[in-house]
Amino acid sequence: MSEVEGGAAAGLSHRVPDLGALQLLLAVARLGSLGRAARELGISQPAASSRIRAMERQLGVGLVDRSPRGSRLTDAGVLVTDWARRVVEAAEAFDAGAEALRDRRDSRLRVAASMTVAEYLLPGWLIALRRERPDTAVSLLAGNSAAVVERLLAGEADLGFVEGRTAPRGLRGAIVARDRLVVVVGPDHPWASRRAPLTPAELAATALIQREEGSGTREVLDAALAGHGGLAAPLLELTSTTALKAAVASGAGPAVLSELAVAEELAAHRLVQIPVEGVELRRALRAVWRSDARPTGPGRDLLSLTRRAQ
Numbered sequence: 001m002s003e004v005e006g007g008a009a010a011g012l013s014h015r016v017p018d019l020g021a022l023q024l025l026l027a028v029a030r031l032g033s034l035g036r037a038a039r040e041l042g043i044s045q046p047a048a049s050s051r052i053r054a055m056e057r058q059l060g061v062g063l064v065d066r067s068p069r070g071s072r073l074t075d076a077g078v079l080v081t082d083w084a085r086r087v088v089e090a091a092e093a094f095d096a097g098a099e100a101l102r103d104r105r106d107s108r109l110r111v112a113a114s115m116t117v118a119e120y121l122l123p124g125w126l127i128a129l130r131r132e133r134p135d136t137a138v139s140l141l142a143g144n145s146a147a148v149v150e151r152l153l154a155g156e157a158d159l160g161f162v163e164g165r166t167a168p169r170g171l172r173g174a175i176v177a178r179d180r181l182v183v184v185v186g187p188d189h190p191w192a193s194r195r196a197p198l199t200p201a202e203l204a205a206t207a208l209i210q211r212e213e214g215s216g217t218r219e220v221l222d223a224a225l226a227g228h229g230g231l232a233a234p235l236l237e238l239t240s241t242t243a244l245k246a247a248v249a250s251g252a253g254p255a256v257l258s259e260l261a262v263a264e265e266l267a268a269h270r271l272v273q274i275p276v277e278g279v280e281l282r283r284a285l286r287a288v289w290r291s292d293a294r295p296t297g298p299g300r301d302l303l304s305l306t307r308r309a310q
Contacts, residue, residue, distance in 0.1 A: 019091055021055045022084035024048060028064060030083045034071045040089075071139040092298055108137045109298040112157035114216050115241050117285055120144035120260040121177060121306075122161065128305050129298065136298045142240070147215030159299040160288045163216025163224060163258075173288035176306035180259045181220060181281040183274040184266070186251040197275040207235035209247050209255040215239075221256050221281045228279070245271065256281070 017025075027037035038048035049066075056063050063077035073081060109129075113122055118140060126138055141151060145162040152160045153170055160171075167173035183198060185191045190197075204225040211217045225231055235253045238244045241261050248255045249270050265271040286301050289295050295303050 015060070017058060019088065021051050022088055024051055024056065025063060025077070025081055025084050026088060027196055028052070028071050029073055029077075032047060032070045034064065034066065037071075042127075042269050071113065085086045108139070109159070110139050110141070110157045111159050111161070111302070112141045112143065112151040113147040113161040114145045114148055114163045114285075115142055116163055116179065116217070116258045116261055117161040118176075120258070123283070125305050126300060129302050132301055132305075136217065138298075144212060144215040145219065148288070152288065155290075158289070158293075159295050159302060162286055162288055163283055164219050164286070165283065166287055167288055170291065171288040172291045172294070173286040174303065174307070175194050175284045176287050177285040178301075179283050179285055181217060181224075181254050181256050181283065182262065183254055183276055184245075184248055184262050184271040185254045186249050187251065188251050189254065189272070191254060191274050192272040194274070195208070197277040199277065200279040203231055203256075203276055203279070204228045204230060205253060207232050209236045209238065209253050210234040211241075211242055211244065212237055212239050216283070217256065217258060220281065224279050224281055273291060 002277075008214075020089075024037060024041060024043075027040050028034055029039050034048055034052065037095045041048070041176075043051075052064055054230065059076075059078075059080065061076040062074050065072045065074055085216065088116045111122070112122055119142070126140070127282075129136070129138070141157060143151075143169070145164055148157070148160040148162050149168045149171065151157040161176070162168065162173075163179065183191075183203065191214065208231070210221075219238060220243075222231055236247060238247065240258065244255055244257065247253070249265065254274070262271055262273075266273055287306060289299070
C-alpha cells in the first residue's frame, strides 16, 4: 500500500462534519426552520446558524437558503441531507449496540474474595450495591487470597478482595479497609489467665491452629514472625475461619485471627484475646483487579461503595 493510500485509510477526511452538525441539518430539513431546529436540539438560534455556516465552509458548498419565510435546503443541501440521514442512522445503530453491550456487561458481577472480607465486610457492601443496581446479578467466590489472585488472572472474576501486605503481582489495587490480627485462645487455655503479654519469640515457637498456606492471614503472620525464628509447625491447619474459631473455643490450642472475625466471640467471652508485644500484626484489606481491566459498571460502583464505607 502506498503512503497516499495508507494516509487515506488512517482516518476520515477533515471535510466530514461531526454528528451534531448532521443532526442539525436533518432537523432543519424536517422542520423547515432553523429556529425550530435549534429549539428541538436545545441550542440557541445564533449557535445553530453558526454551526450551519461552519459546515458549509467545511464542505465548500451552500446547504441552506435562509429567508423571512423559513429555511430551505439547496440542491446540494438535499443531497448532503440524504447522506447525513444514513450516517446518523448508522451512528444510532452503533450507539444502540454499544448500549446493549453495556447492559450485558452490567447484568452480572463476578466477585472473588478472601474469607475475612467475604464473611465480614462484603455482605454490607453487596446489600448497598443491590440498592443501587437491583438488576445486577452478583456471584461471590470465597477462598484464600492466592485463590482470588488465580481467578482474577484467569479472567474468572471481575473484582477481587485480598488480605496481605501488598497488592499481588500482576494486579492493581486499592486499600478498602484496615484489619489487625489478634492472638486468641479458649477460656480454659493456660494463656487465658496470664497477665504478661506474649513475646514474638513465644508466639513463633508455639504450635498454632493456622490457616492454610496461601491465605492472607498466614502470609502476614509468616512475615511478622520471620525475624523471630519463624512460625512453628502448625498444630492444625484449617481452611475455614469458622472451623478454626470452633477449634480454638474447644481448647485445642491458640490461633491468630482477624479482629473482624473474632469480635463477636470476644464480646461473648467464648474466646479470650492475648496481647502480644513487639510485633506488627496490622494489615490492609485490598480490592484488586487485573492491570489491563480496571473495574467498570457494577464493579466500579462496588469499589466506590467500599471507599464510602471507610
